[in-house]
Amino acid sequence: MIEINVCIGSACHLKGSYDVIKRLQSMIDEKKLCEEVLVKAAFCLGECMQAVAVKIGEEEKVYSVNMKNVDWFFNEHIQKEVN
């Protein structure tokens, strides 16, 4: 199971993290990956400059995701891992 942690702290929320979560969720549903991938909201990840801050599982790396690159992010970092 891959866990995607999306920051919903104030800064990320204002930069559209709720939309990012919704988009990730719908991609998971479309691709029928509910068993493999889980999107989780997380309060402040401490990376407000990177808003919307996203972490994959326990990885240290922080991805800066927005509505423009969310599809790319998913395909590049999640889809590939699942396949």
Added chain:
Amino acid sequence: MRKYVSEVQLIKYQVLREVARLTYEGTLEKEKNNIALLVDPGPDPRIRCCIYKERAITNERVKLAMGGDKNNHSVIEVLPTACDECPIDRFVVSDSCRGCLAHKCIDVCPVKGAIYFIGRGVYINQKKCIECGRCKEACPFNAITDRMRPCKRACPTDALTVDQNRKAKIDYDKCIQCGLCIVGCPFGAIMDRSSIVEVIELLEKSRTEKDSHVYAVIAPSIASQFDHVKIGQVVKGIKLIGFHDVVEAALGADFVAYKETLEFEEVIRNKKVLTSSCCPAFVSLIHVKYPALAEKISSSVSPMIAVSKLIKHLDKKARIVFVGPCVAKKGEIFQKDLIGITDYVLTFEELSAIIDAKKIKIEECEEELFDNASYFGRIFARTGGLSEAIKHVIESEKIDVDFKPISCDGVEECEKALKKARVNRLDENFIEGMVCRGGCIGGAASLYYGPKDKKKVDEYGKLALEKGIKDSLRIFDINEIDLHRKISK
């Protein structure tokens, strides 16, 4: 510069700040007795008989600021030295009495011999007086004064009595922890216990050990609390003292409004009346004075508990400190079915004391972003907000139910509605009850009370990114958070 509503508030703040400072310095136990020398430098006393008595009172305040009597389950205590032993006899005849011919006071008195003519004036026999107040109303010279103790007058449940030494005494079986007596006493002789020492220790530990994330959950009434600085600056100050994140309690209010609407739809046919449950003092008021209505209380947890549950659901390392203008919230977290959900409660007063003790100048802080809830969650802070939120959910979800709310502003209005509901005479079918006047913005531990408080809350509400409750909750699975209380009290 911050303005203080009274000297009582100022002294309380100074004590809290000094306790916080010494906690940071690690010398509290050793130096706690020096706090009184700082707060009451002398040589002349402020109002008491001597400087030594004032310092003794400050020492009692220090004890409460450090947590008070741990064996006492209540969060409110009387400071015995500070209680000025106000008169016990309620109605007395002053020298304005002219000894008139009509003496209506005697005519209206329902008790024979409780008020009588002697010489050139009337006198009240305190042993017979039933304190109905009719003589006072009848006197054309306003010669009869009502000297009811302010603490007793403020208490909605008659929990304040007098001990053998004429000191105020709280009957904890009746006390609903509303804190109105704290505001009522002009000698500052009743105080709430504080957890600042524990919170500071928790924050300092989390800096080094990294095994806990300490969250501050902030009540939406913050909108009207800080007159001299911006909310974003306060949020920055909170983060600087070591909180991992600052989250709006209003997000919990969004959850509660949604859940309570569904509950209303489900139960109203059978119950006929439902009451709100977000104000813990209102809930206790029903249990203590109107137990027959206890089954009408909504089973929803309060917004504070809802958001605490959400945070702990998302972050297993979370420890939660609620910050608000409320004394009753301090008691709420110790109710049997709620223990361990919200870990500590601070007042805005205590929060400022910690920030100041840490020598952080809020007015110089940059503004942090603060946005986790909808307009409707935010307006919970003032009377009428909850009812508007439920109405909004009913409309937006197109629920077919007849919702007739009465928003009770302050404890008197709450009691009026509850009395009607008790005898099935209430025209409305939903009682929104808040014990403090104006709602939480008039809370007993408010930093500031002003005529524009309600407007400030509404303006703050409108700044929220999410306009509706559904927008605010759209990323959460509501069913994952248990918003239902198992025990009513």
